[in-house]
Amino acid sequence: SSSNYPTLNAIKATREGTDVFVTKLNSLGSALVYSTYLGGTNSEFGRGIALDSSNNAYVTGYSDSADFPVMVGTLLSKSPLFRSTDAGANWNNDTFGLKGSNFGNLARAPGNPSTIFGSTGTGVSKSTDGGRNWIASNNGLPSQTIYALAIDPLTPSTIYVASLFGISTGVYKSIDGGATWNSVKGGQANSLAIDPVTPTTVYAGWGGGVFKSTDGGANWTNIGGPFSTSAIVIDPAIPTTIYAAGNSSGGG
Secondary structure, eight states, rough: OOOSSOSSSSSSOOOOOBBBEEEEETTTTSEEEEEEEOOOOOBEEEEEEEEEETTTEEEEEEOTTTOOOOOTOOSSSSEEEESSTTSSOOOOOOSSSSOOOOOOEEEETOOTOOOEEEETTTTTEEETTTTTTTTOOOOOOOOOOOEEEEESSTTTOEEOOOOOOOOOEEEESSTTTTTEEEEESSSSOEEEEOOOOSSOEEEETTTEEEEEEEEEETOOEEOOOOSSSSEEEEESSSSTTTEEEESEEEEE
């Protein structure tokens, strides 16, 4: 539980939760060769350590962290994302690279079924192989609490996310497939919808109602709707028909 345990050449230099530590001293025992924490944001417990003939260290134990660091080739990496390739008869959640203990949103890039975006408690992640491997896509996103995610149906490299809690909440937009993000609307937002015919028209909902942009997020207007909007759906055949779900009926 020490807050100042010495680290050197560390894989992880600071402790989070209950971490394992591994420390190697020089042959005289007078100086560190390396000293590091091992773990994610939750709890880890070491149960054994061994050395090989090259003095490589092997540590065994168990982890409660969904973001425990693993490398490509890990034998098993379970996640909260499940995938079926046989219409739901069987499901598998073996993935690599997903961080976070929950999965909130999924969106597939139109015309490219292998590219998928999703959000966990650690922000936005992207897969380009149908969900097997994932990388973080948070450059420019100050808040990692994502409540909605929408992809432009005509230009899949354009993506919007809505954030409700945390710092710098609002709507963020990427025009380079999630590589970078920029704020296009301040304030809280927890739902998004893109007009399927005119995708520069975007709707965002939150506790103040429904907001509409007709220029790809540059400007927004409050158009009413439920005071506490939790979901927005646009009729794909008649885009002027919009449904907004709220947390109350407003009386009557």
